[in-house]
Amino acid sequence: MMIRIKLAGLIFISFLALNATFIFCSNAWGKHNEVLCTACHLKSTDASAPFTAEDLVQPREMLCRTCHDADLDVSGLNPPHVFNGAPDLAGGSFTPTLVSDGAGHNMQHRDGKLGLTPPGGMALDAFDCLTCHDAHDNGNFRNLKKEINGYVTVVEADGDPDYRQNVYISGINDFCGACHEDFTSVRNSSGAGGWTRHPVGIALGSAAHADLDNWSRLTNKATQAQYPSGNPNDIYGAQVFCLSCHRAHASPYDNAMRWDHRQKPYGCLECHTF
Ligand code: HEC
Numbered sequence: 001m002m003i004r005i006k007l008a009g010l011i012f013i014s015f016l017a018l019n020a021t022f023i024f025c026s027n028a029w030g031k032h033n034e035v036l037c038t039a040c041h042l043k044s045t046d047a048s049a050p051f052t053a054e055d056l057v058q059p060r061e062m063l064c065r066t067c068h069d070a071d072l073d074v075s076g077l078n079p080p081h082v083f084n085g086a087p088d089l090a091g092g093s094f095t096p097t098l099v100s101d102g103a104g105h106n107m108q109h110r111d112g113k114l115g116l117t118p119p120g121g122m123a124l125d126a127f128d129c130l131t132c133h134d135a136h137d138n139g140n141f142r143n144l145k146k147e148i149n150g151y152v153t154v155v156e157a158d159g160d161p162d163y164r165q166n167v168y169i170s171g172i173n174d175f176c177g178a179c180h181e182d183f184t185s186v187r188n189s190s191g192a193g194g195w196t197r198h199p200v201g202i203a204l205g206s207a208a209h210a211d212l213d214n215w216s217r218l219t220n221k222a223t224q225a226q227y228p229s230g231n232p233n234d235i236y237g238a239q240v241f242c243l244s245c246h247r248a249h250a251s252p253y254d255n256a257m258r259w260d261h262r263q264k265p266y267g268c269l270e271c272h273t274f
Pocket residue numbers: 032035036037038039040041050051052053054056063130135136
């Protein structure tokens with residue numbers, strides 16, 4: 001009997017250890033570890049010379065696309081394609097920005113209306129992949145920059161190795177808010193152009209004006225939440241955040257929305273009965 005209990009305990013402990021390794025691996029999953037330095041850096045004729053930020057195989061604005069654009073990629077490494085690839089990656093797809101300025105973050109050319117000025121924030125000097133991501137593994141979710149405009153932008157999430165169903169834990173509101181400074185608020189606000197800013201960081205379960213029951217019952221939601229506990233079944237802790245309604249890169253809809261907001265309010269109706 002004693003031995004049995006000990007064995008069970010041992011199995012439990014090794015299960016925990018296995019779980020810990022799994023969590024560790026899933027965080028480190030899919031970064032640039034597999035990509036050779038020389039896939040991005042030019043080799044100097046002097047083999048002992050260090051790589052630099054300037055001697056890259058492509059100009060900075062193009063470097064990332066050589067692999068992450070399905071129409072250009074010949075790496076054979078099967079990276080997630082954020083241009084001309086699957087439209088259902090977690091970050092959305094930049095493809096619609098090739099034909100419309102209003103679909104989200106423009107990487108190919110400048111937004112005709114917004115230029116380099118994020119709504120609700122200060123104009124930037126440049127805007128490309130490296131404004132939001134580091135090229136090297138930095139420990140942050142998806143190698144997102146850990147500091148932007150002087151704000152700490154550490155993002156915690158359990159990344160799906162397929163880049164689709166991530167479990168967001170914390171940090172996205174601060175990340176987006178580092179550029180869109182006026183958007184991170186727990187208050188609802190409206191400007192001259194009507195309603196613009198939805199409150200973020202509020203748990204659906206504690207909100208008087210959100211319908212947690214309806215939201216939690218739905219399967220195949222258009223919207224999603226962040227889970228500060230890290231447990232996606234913790235519906236009482238689920239919070240509304242920027243990516244409840246937006247994609248991080250771009251989408252086929254206005255303002256990188258997750259659904260066609262101009263046509264149908266159904267994303268809003270998942271949480272509100274109004
Ligand atoms: C995915 C492309 C990519 C890969 C792979 C890559 N680098 Fe870089 N590296 C860059 C870019 C882009 C910069 C410039 C970063 C910047 O200015 O923000 C850079 C900058 C650097 C710098 C200058 C200092 C710094 O950190 O900014 C060094 C040194 C460097 N890389 C070394 C390496 C080494 C060594 C490897 C392989 C282990 C490697 N890089 C792999 C893209 C890459």
